[in-house]
Amino acid sequence: MSAAEKITTLYPRQSDDQQRLAALHRYDALDAPASEDFSFLTELAAKVCDVPYAFITLVDTERAFVKSCTGLALDSLPRSQCYCALAVLGDNATEICDLSKDARTAAMPLTTAAPFMRMYSSVPLTSSEGFAIGTLCVMDSKPGCLSTSQRDMLRKLARQVMALFELRANDRALKASVDELATLATTDELTGLHNRRSLMNRLRFEVARTRRFRTPLSAVMVDLDRFKNINDEFGHQFGDEVLAAIGRLVRENVRVIDVAGRYGGEELCILLPNTPLEGARKFAETLRSRIEAQVHSTGARAVTVTASLGVGSFNHMDIDDADMLLKQADAALYRAKANGRNCVEG
Missing domain, CATH: 3.30.450.40 (GAF domain)
Incomplete structure (x- = not known):
């Protein structure tokens, strides 16, 4: 044996x-x-x-x-x-x-x-x-x-x-x-980013911290250009796939300390702690170009999407609270869309 x-x-x-x-x-x-x-x-x-x-x-x-x-x-x-x-x-x-x-x-x-x-x-x-x-x-x-x-x-x-x-x-x-429950309570299921409620909670926290330590804080508003046309032409399921892909792209391009969230619909918001206005503009331009370069496939067709981005920054004077920061970034986003879209303003 x-x-x-x-x-x-x-x-x-x-x-x-x-x-x-x-x-x-x-x-x-x-x-x-x-x-x-x-x-x-x-x-x-x-x-x-x-x-x-x-x-x-x-x-x-x-x-x-x-x-x-x-x-x-x-x-x-x-x-x-x-x-x-x-x-x-x-x-x-x-x-x-x-x-x-x-x-x-x-x-x-x-x-x-x-x-x-x-x-x-x-x-x-x-x-x-x-x-x-x-x-x-x-x-x-x-x-x-x-x-x-x-x-x-x-x-x-x-x-x-x-x-x-x-x-x-x-x-x-x-x-x-x-x-898992905490993740579900704070995460947007489609994009994997913070949901609006979690985003606003983190915004209040970051504002309190930047006030206390007098550190820079910037916000970038992102709106996908003519996204309704995507939904109308290819269907809402493909639109959701595009949003999910852009959510992954955003997660891959932010730092650990950054906070990226879905602000509503096809609009995203990214908080950049310890980042002054010029640094936020550079980040926004890099993100804009990467969104434009991303290819989304539906059947045999390749689809690209562009985005308009607005940048706001805490200056501890006229921009010194959460509402004013978002209003500044939102106003810059409006200018980006008015100036032809697929650009950064702020």
Whole structure:
């Protein structure tokens, strides 16, 4: 029998191992940092069972990862060299009173080398779907078995381990949901930019900051030229695709500190903190040329869109609040459209 055949015989995989792995990965625990809560549970398991070693182990595709340990520092082992990989197969491997006399474990490194493990007892960590994703186990370098009361306590501790995994998974899911809701509340679904409400909130914040620190603040209003013609000729779905593409273009061309939002319809507004008027004009001209160069395809036709841009800038005198800043940028936008469109004014 070849080595590969021997390993397959001694360490078979369940028919539902892919489902078991999916349950394991749902907890997103393999790369999670060490936790005092899990350390406490392994220490308690070792003390209750009167043995020197205890481990919380998760069994992945090819390796078993030790998430907490007492008595012996381990990080991970090949799945074929880990007692716990056997334990997830079923109850007949959850307690081995003498590892050196069991054909499945006699040749494993932890059995044949220091600390020469002999006793192994574990309780599967069972997911909410009913899959054993790992174990809470205790070990000793002397042969033996746990008492009924010790195994009962080990089961209770294993339930606490799973409760912690479930709690952390639920916390992550809740945070992801909260983050998603926050994104939905502040993001325009079509363009991926800030929605108007979020944009105005950020504008008030930036105005307050520029007043306090006497720093520059500029705003650029962007209006797509004759966009109604696009909708009328090619349909609103294509118009939405154009807006989405321009939204991506804007996101790719602003800095982390900038705030780009959909002001309404086909009109966008970009706030440029720490940017004086001349810098805002240069930004606006670059954005205008890139919008003009962007090609939108509908069927066999290639469509280009132009934009008119107006620039306003805080000067701490006549332009010194949010309304005046937007009015200045909007007036400049009106001039750009009056001057033939596809240009920058401000």
